[in-house]
Amino acid sequence: MVNAFIRKLQGYCSLDPPDLALLERVCSGARVVSAHTDLIREGDKPGPVFIVLEGWACRYKLLPEGGRQITAFLLPGDTCDLHVSILQHMDHSIATLTKANVAVIPSLLLEQLTETHPGITRALWWTQLVDEAVLRAWIVSLGRRDAVQRVAHLLSELWQRALAVGLVVDDILRLPITQMDIADALGLTNIHVNRVLQDLRHDQLVRLDKGRAFSVLDPTALALRAGFQPDYLHRFKPRRNEELAPCRPATGRLGRSGADISR
Amino acid sequence: MVNAFIRKLQGYCSLDPPDLALLERVCSGARVVSAHTDLIREGDKPGPVFIVLEGWACRYKLLPEGGRQITAFLLPGDTCDLHVSILQHMDHSIATLTKANVAVIPSLLLEQLTETHPGITRALWWTQLVDEAVLRAWIVSLGRRDAVQRVAHLLSELWQRALAVGLVVDDILRLPITQMDIADALGLTNIHVNRVLQDLRHDQLVRLDKGRAFSVLDPTALALRAGFQPDYLHRFKPRRNEELAPCRPATGRLGRSGADISR
DNA sequence: CGCGTTTTTGAAGCCCCTCAAGTGTAGTGG
DNA sequence: CCACTACACTTGAGGGGCTTCAAAAACGCG
Numbered sequence: 232m233v234n235a236f237i238r239k240l241q242g243y244c245s246l247d248p249p250d251l252a253l254l255e256r257v258c259s260g261a262r263v264v265s266a267h268t269d270l271i272r273e274g275d276k277p278g279p280v281f282i283v284l285e286g287w288a289c290r291y292k293l294l295p296e297g298g299r300q301i302t303a304f305l306l307p308g309d310t311c312d313l314h315v316s317i318l319q320h321m322d323h324s325i326a327t328l329t330k331a332n333v334a335v336i337p338s339l340l341l342e343q344l345t346e347t348h349p350g351i352t353r354a355l356w357w358t359q360l361v362d363e364a365v366l367r368a369w370i371v372s373l374g375r376r377d378a379v380q381r382v383a384h385l386l387s388e389l390w391q392r393a394l395a396v397g398l399v400v401d402d403i404l405r406l407p408i409t410q411m412d413i414a415d416a417l418g419l420t421n422i423h424v425n426r427v428l429q430d431l432r433h434d435q436l437v438r439l440d441k442g443r444a445f446s447v448l449d450p451t452a453l454a455l456r457a458g459f460q461p462d463y464l465h466r467f468k469p470r471r472n473e474e475l476a477p478c479r480p481a482t483g484r485l486g487r488s489g490a491d492i493s494r
Numbered sequence: 495m496v497n498a499f500i501r502k503l504q505g506y507c508s509l510d511p512p513d514l515a516l517l518e519r520v521c522s523g524a525r526v527v528s529a530h531t532d533l534i535r536e537g538d539k540p541g542p543v544f545i546v547l548e549g550w551a552c553r554y555k556l557l558p559e560g561g562r563q564i565t566a567f568l569l570p571g572d573t574c575d576l577h578v579s580i581l582q583h584m585d586h587s588i589a590t591l592t593k594a595n596v597a598v599i600p601s602l603l604l605e606q607l608t609e610t611h612p613g614i615t616r617a618l619w620w621t622q623l624v625d626e627a628v629l630r631a632w633i634v635s636l637g638r639r640d641a642v643q644r645v646a647h648l649l650s651e652l653w654q655r656a657l658a659v660g661l662v663v664d665d666i667l668r669l670p671i672t673q674m675d676i677a678d679a680l681g682l683t684n685i686h687v688n689r690v691l692q693d694l695r696h697d698q699l700v701r702l703d704k705g706r707a708f709s710v711l712d713p714t715a716l717a718l719r720a721g722f723q724p725d726y727l728h729r730f731k732p733r734r735n736e737e738l739a740p741c742r743p744a745t746g747r748l749g750r751s752g753a754d755i756s757r
Numbered sequence: 758c759g760c761g762t763t764t765t766t767g768a769a770g771c772c773c774c775t776c777a778a779g780t781g782t783a784g785t786g787g
Numbered sequence: 788c789c790a791c792t793a794c795a796c797t798t799g800a801g802g803g804g805c806t807t808c809a810a811a812a813a814c815g816c817g
Binding site for chain 1: 537553555557558559561563565575577578580581582583585586616619620622623625626627629630631632633634636637638639678679680681721723725726728
C-alpha cells in the first residue's frame with residue numbers, strides 16, 4: 232500500500248511517476264514514536280519537517296494558567312509547515328496522540344526538492360492552503376457554534392480527511408483519541424464533550440467501541456447536524472458522501488458587491 | 495513615507511534596494527475602496543492578490559443561520575494568501591471595514607516576482623507563517639480565554655501589528671472598527687463586548703474617542719490582563735514594549751520529551 | 758489482581774446570551 | 788436650523804449552556 236502522504240497529495244494534484252518515486256524514497260526513513268511524545272516544543276528552534284505516516288498527532292499551545300488548546304489534528308499524510316525553518320522559534324508544540332510512524336525530512340532536502348520539482352511544490356502549496364482553511368473553519372466552530380455542532384463538525388471534518396487517506400474501513404472511522412483531546416480542541420470540558428457524545432450516540436450518529444475508540448456511524452446526518460460544508464477542504468478528486476452539497480450561505484451585512492474591484 | 499506593505503516586510507527581513515524599488519512599483523497601481531465592500535466572496539474563483547495599503551479589512555465566513563465570524567483583521571501592509579489562485583474557489587470572503595487603499599496584483603505577476611527574487615519570496619513566506627500563527631493564537635483565545643482576556647488579547651495583538659507599520663501615533667492606536675466587528679471576531683455578542691470595554695475603560699486601559707474609534711492607552715497592562723505573549727508574531731526587528739517578556743508556559747500533560755526525534 | 762486513566766453521573770453556579778428598550782451621534786434633506 | 792433617519796452604543800432583566808466541583812463506575816494495562 233502506498234503511504235498516506237502520497238495518497239493525500241494525489242487527492243489534490245496528479246503527480247508524475249518520477250515525483251511519486253522520489254516522495255516514496257524521501258519518506259522511507261521513517262521512525263516509530265510512542266504515544267504522547269512531543270515532536271517539537273513551543274520555543275524550540277525549528278528543525279526538520281515531520282510527516283505523519285501512521286497514527287495521530289496534534290498541534291497545541293499551553294496557556295500560562297495551565298490549559299491546553301489543540302489547534303490542529305494531524306492524521307496520516309499530514310505534515311508540519313514547509314518553511315518553519317526560517318523562523319527563529321516554534322510558536323506551538325506538536326505531539327503524538329497515539330503511537331505513530333513519522334518521516335523526518337531535513338528542511339534543506341525539502342528545499343532542494345521543491346526547487347527542482349514544481350509538481351511537488353504545487354501539491355505542497357495546496358496542502359498548506361487547506362491547512363489554513365481548516366484553521367479558519369476551526370475558528371468559526373469555536374466562535375459561532377454550540378457544543379453539539381462543534382463536536383459534529385469536528386467529526387465530519389475528520390471523516391472527510393480520513394476518507395482521503397484510506398482511514399475509513401467498512402464505513403467506520405476509528406478515532407484513537409480521548410474525550411479530553413476533543414475537549415481541548417473544541418474549547419470545551421471533557422465532561423461536556425461526554426454529554427454531547429451521549430446525545431449523538433442516542434441519535435445513532437456515533438458509536439462507542441471497545442478499546443477507547445469511537446466510530447462515526449452516519450456521516451451524512453452528522454454533517455447535517457454540524458452545518459458542515461466540505462468545500463473548504465478543497466479536494467477535487469471525487470469523494471464519497473457527495474450528497475453533502477455545498478450550500479451558499481445567506482448574504483450578510485457586508486452586502487455590497489465588490490466585483491469591480493478585481494479588474 | 496514608504497508604503498505599509500514594504501514597511502511590514504522590512505520588519506521580517508532585510509530587503510535589497512532593488513527589491514524595494516520593485517515592490518514599490520508593483521504597489522503603485524492601488525485603488526480606493528469604500529468601507530464595507532467585499533473584495534472577494536466565498537465561493538468566488540480566486541483572482542488577483544490584494545495588498546491593503548491604507549485602511550482596515552477582514553476575512554470572514556458567514557454561517558447558514560446568518561451569523562458572521564471574522565477570522566482575521568487585515569491592517570495596512572497585510573495581504574491575502576500568495577497562492578490562492580491555485581484553488582478552485584474561495585473558502586472565505588474578504589471585505590473592507592473602512593475606506594481603504596488596496597493594491598491589486600495579478601497572481602501571474604506575483605508568481606514571476608517570487609521566481610526571480612528569492613529575497614522577496616522569503617519575506618512573503620515569513621508573512622504567511624505569521625498569518626498562520628495568528629490564526630492559531632485566535633483559536634487559543636476563542637477556546638480557552640474568557641471575554642475580558644479575549645478582548646485584551648486582540649487589542650494587544652493589534653497594537654503590536656500596528657506598531658510594525660507605523661499606525662501608532664503619540665502612543666495611541668485608533669481602531670476604526672465597531673464593537674460589532676470585535677464581537678464577530680471573538681465569538682461574543684456586541685452587547686457583551688460593550689460591557690467588557692467598559693471594564694477596560696474603567697481600569698484606564700482603553701479610551702473611547704470621538705468619532706466612533708477607541709484607543710489603547712496602556713498596552714503593557716492590557717497585555718498582562720490578556721496573558722499576551724508576542725512571540726508568535728515572529729518579529730525580529732526591535733520593537734517597543736520589550737518589557738512584555740516571553741514567558742515559557744508551564745509544562746503540561748504531554749510532558750515526555752521528544753528531543754531525540756529530530757535527529 | 759490492582760492501579761491509573763478514562764468515562765460517566767449529579768448538583769450548583771456563573772458567564773455570557775437573548776430580548777427589549779433607550780440614548781447618543783452622524784448624516785440628509787427640507 | 789431642525790426634523791428625520793440610520794447606525795452604534797448603552798443599560799437592564801431573565802435565562803440557558805457550559806463549567807466547576809465531587810465522586811463513582813468502567814476500562815485497560817502491567
